[in-house]
Amino acid sequence: MENSSRVYLYDTTLRDGAQTQGVDFSAADKARIARALDALGLDYIEGGWPGANPTDDSFFSNPPDLGQARLAAFGMTRRAGRSANNDPGLNALFAHDAVSVVTMVGKSWDFQVTVALGIELDENLRMIGDSVAHARTRVSEVMLDAEHFFDGYKANPQYALAALRAALDNGARWAVLCDTNGGSLPHEVERIVSEVVAAGISGDRLGVHCHNDTDSAVANSLAAVKAGVRQVQGTINGLGERCGNANLVSIIPNLMLKMGFETGISEEGLKHLVAVSRTLDEVLDRKPNRSQPYVGASAFAHKGGLHVSAVAKDPACYEHVDPARVGNARQIVVSDQAGRSNIVARMADLGIEIESVKRDALVRVVEAMQVDFDPHEVADLVDLIKRLEHEGYAYDTAAASFELLVRRALGQVPDYFTLERYRVIDERRRNAKGDWVTLSEATVKVEVDGREFMQVGEGNGPVHAFDVALRAVLMGAYPELAGLELADYRVRIVESTAGTGAKTRVTIESTDGQGHRWTTVGVHTNVLEASLEALQDSIAYMLFRFREIR
Numbered sequence: 223m224e225n226s227s228r229v230y231l232y233d234t235t236l237r238d239g240a241q242t243q244g245v246d247f248s249a250a251d252k253a254r255i256a257r258a259l260d261a262l263g264l265d266y267i268e269g270g271w272p273g274a275n276p277t278d279d280s281f282f283s284n285p286p287d288l289g290q291a292r293l294a295a296f297g298m299t300r301r302a303g304r305s306a307n308n309d310p311g312l313n314a315l316f317a318h319d320a321v322s323v324v325t326m327v328g329k330s331w332d333f334q335v336t337v338a339l340g341i342e343l344d345e346n347l348r349m350i351g352d353s354v355a356h357a358r359t360r361v362s363e364v365m366l367d368a369e370h371f372f373d374g375y376k377a378n379p380q381y382a383l384a385a386l387r388a389a390l391d392n393g394a395r396w397a398v399l400c401d402t403n404g405g406s407l408p409h410e411v412e413r414i415v416s417e418v419v420a421a422g423i424s425g426d427r428l429g430v431h432c433h434n435d436t437d438s439a440v441a442n443s444l445a446a447v448k449a450g451v452r453q454v455q456g457t458i459n460g461l462g463e464r465c466g467n468a469n470l471v472s473i474i475p476n477l478m479l480k481m482g483f484e485t486g487i488s489e490e491g492l493k494h495l496v497a498v499s500r501t502l503d504e505v506l507d508r509k510p511n512r513s514q515p516y517v518g519a520s521a522f523a524h525k526g527g528l529h530v531s532a533v534a535k536d537p538a539c540y541e542h543v544d545p546a547r548v549g550n551a552r553q554i555v556v557s558d559q560a561g562r563s564n565i566v567a568r569m570a571d572l573g574i575e576i577e578s579v580k581r582d583a584l585v586r587v588v589e590a591m592q593v594d595f596d597p598h599e600v601a602d603l604v605d606l607i608k609r610l611e612h613e614g615y616a617y618d619t620a621a622a623s624f625e626l627l628v629r630r631a632l633g634q635v636p637d638y639f640t641l642e643r644y645r646v647i648d649e650r651r652r653n654a655k656g657d658w659v660t661l662s663e664a665t666v667k668v669e670v671d672g673r674e675f676m677q678v679g680e681g682n683g684p685v686h687a688f689d690v691a692l693r694a695v696l697m698g699a700y701p702e703l704a705g706l707e708l709a710d711y712r713v714r715i716v717e718s719t720a721g722t723g724a725k726t727r728v729t730i731e732s733t734d735g736q737g738h739r740w741t742t743v744g745v746h747t748n749v750l751e752a753s754l755e756a757l758q759d760s761i762a763y764m765l766f767r768f769r770e771i772r
């Protein structure tokens with residue numbers, strides 16, 4: 223029989239993803255993720271294991287409204303020596319009305335049956351068959367996750383196939399071939415799936431569930447589809463037990479854009495891929511992986527001068543797909559790897575022509591910075607960027623500082639404030655209970671529009687105290703700074719030279735509480751000065767965006 227070109231997508235972020243070390247979803251988190259997955263267009267969302275823990279029970283008792291996706295409950299086949307009817311664990315899977323699909327894990331590796339379960343091989347096959355037949359009387363769709371299928375097939379192919387047949391012959395819609403230990407490689411998966419299909423089991427009834435222990439889970443899933451399976455299980459951002467599961471965020475566009483398969487996701491829906499990946503990061507309070515294929519911030523970022531020059535002529539020169547198709551965007555990065563093309567392209571993004579930056583204006587900007595080179599030696603903007611990068615600035619991540627640098631050279635950025643002086647005191651002492659405490663206090667004096675203001679701030683470290691004082695002193699003149707928050711603060715040693723000591727680079731990521739984020743950079747031998755530079759740029763950037771661009 224000819225296989226269909228429709229591949230069904232099954233998400234197990236809320237079940238296998240919950241088995242990731244360090245991940246602890248609440249029922250509300252699960253509902254939020256389920257809604258995002260449903261909106262994307264997935265066919266199945268595995269919500270968890272009813273009866274296994276209170277969170278999963280609470281999620282299934284109060285499930286989110288889903289449109290296209292079917293809500294699946296996960297569990298295991300009946301226990302040995304019990305009837306399916308009398309197994310409370312199994313019957314807990316049918317306790318919730320919103321569940322229309324039950325997925326049961328069952329053993330398909332003879333070694334696991336004798337060692338992990340400690341039972342006869344035939345009893346395991348009866349456990350699978352009985353459980354599926356019983357479940358079919360309770361829900362409309364049942365599937366078997368054939369645990370350790372690939373290892374089992376390598377050890378005893380007849381027994382592994384018998385486990386699949388025990389499920390399919392008793393009414394399972396799908397038998398899902400699991401690479402539970404994640405040790406298989408793509409050529410093995412493709413061969414084994416082909417042999418399963420040749421043994422008479424249609425690919426339209428086969429799924430695949432791969433773990434990533436050899437970093438091959440996505441490739442293994444695609445190899446399985448190539449060989450015939452028509453359901454793919456995985457998780458968003460590759461969450462999952464040990465090294466994770468197959469990453470659906472990569473599998474989905476690979477299937478749709480590279481292999482020409484239909485899924486339940488439309489072309490429009492695919493544009494939500496970045497948003498779904500970010501939603502999970504946000505729920506988990508994780509920093510998005512910049513290098514994540516398709517959806518990472520760097521997935522379509524061009525840094526090398528040669529790349530940018532060619533991308534300006536045709537993006538296909540260095541892009542495997544149009545980033546817009548998955549909801550991502552092209553980014554031109556400015557750094558010491560840049561040629562003229564990078565700078566021209568970045569400035570064009572800002573609506574600025576490079577010819578408008580005059581050399582004497584550049585000199586004035588550089589004079590206001592604390593740098594180790596003569597501003598009069600600077601040939602042009604490209605030269606300045608390369609010199610500053612050599613000093614330790616990193617503009618590929620600090621796009622806001624880059625924009626300020628260029629706009630200052632064009633005289634577009636007002637002097638919102640001038641730092642007149644500051645003093646920071648660090649103190650370590652015992653409190654009334656006799657415990658050690660450290661306290662930092664900063665006094666900051668600024669001038670705004672010819673008027674001087676002074677404030678004191680306290681913090682848990684000198685940079686924190688300085689930040690508190692600076693923002694407090696500016697708030698009167700610029701109330702919009704109330705929304706400013708520091709999202710990330712990183713310090714790195716960038717150079718160590720005899721005489722001057724180590725230089726530090728401080729990178730600050732800020733938000734305005736309205737979803738906008740920007741990154742600024744400061745470099746100095748003194749970490750406080752470097753922080754101060756990055757912090758001042760952050761404030762100036764917010765004010766500039768708020769006052770000049772709006």
Ligand SMILES: CC(=O)SCCNC(=O)CCNC(=O)[C@H](O)C(C)(C)COP(=O)(O)OP(=O)(O)OC[C@H]1O[C@@H](n2cnc3c(N)ncnc32)[C@H](O)[C@@H]1OP(=O)(O)O
Pocket residue numbers: 238241271273274275298299300301302327328329338339349369402463
């Ligand atoms: C490959 C996978 O990722 S499968 C999913 C794994 N996920 C989880 O385990 C998370 C949720 N699990 C749990 O909360 C618990 O393990 C429960 C509630 C399901 C079971 O808890 P317990 O009853 O305390 O059993 P425990 O976890 O210690 O051991 C598993 C038992 O199930 C049996 N078992 C394992 N697989 C199967 C199976 N496919 N069918 C029937 N029984 C099985 C084991 O033999 C063992 O039985 P034993 O206690 O008689 O030795």
Ligand SMILES: CC(=O)C(=O)O
Pocket residue numbers: 238327367368369370400401402403431433
């Ligand atoms: C079912 C499952 O999670 C596995 O076999 O890996």
